[in-house]
Amino acid sequence: MAEINFNPEQHLTKLPIRRRDAETGRWHNESADYMEVKWRMVWFRSENTQNTHTVIKDKIIDIERRFAYFEVEVTDSKGNVEIGVGSETGDDFEDYIEKAYTKAYGRALAALGYGTQFAPEISDDNAVVDAPVSRPTAEATAVNSNVHHADDGITDPQRRAIYAIYTAIGLTEEQMRDIIHRRYNKDDSKKLSKQEASDLIDYLNDIRVTKETT
8 A cells, every 4th residue: 555645734723722831830821733633543544554553551431420531552563652541521522432532542643753743732731622631650551450459449540540630730749649638538549449539530620621711
């Protein structure tokens, strides 16, 4: 199959973003060049016609609370591997499960170089319309998502989702400890129950939505 000559400049749109000033810590509105995930996919496939792999490393689909979280690993034809994560809620999108997967996949493609310069959502200092989610630590991604605790404590996928969301909205570990202490009178997220962890995910997503709409 002949390689498609893909021109990224022909597939850009303007995306509203909120950028944080490094000196003042305040957010202000701007716009940035953005490449939709569908065009990152076309670009990727035009240059990688064989030996590619896409694997869902982890996922959380909570139908009751309408929350979805995906961790997607993409391998290109040269063997380069990147992981993207994405989460969404039903309050933001009716098709929140598909949106969360698409977001994770798009971030993995951007990390591989397909639209990196046109993907402001992968910057720690920007808040964009499709809600940035940072990659979990190597320790977190190494955890097998199929392992569940025998008791009713926080699960490993819940811990990864909490990490992804709070880093995405710019909270520090100290701020998270304060939130956990105030809401649940506990000093570590590892001590949360499964129900408390679900409540914390909802709470953090409320903060994210508020940041995006103010």
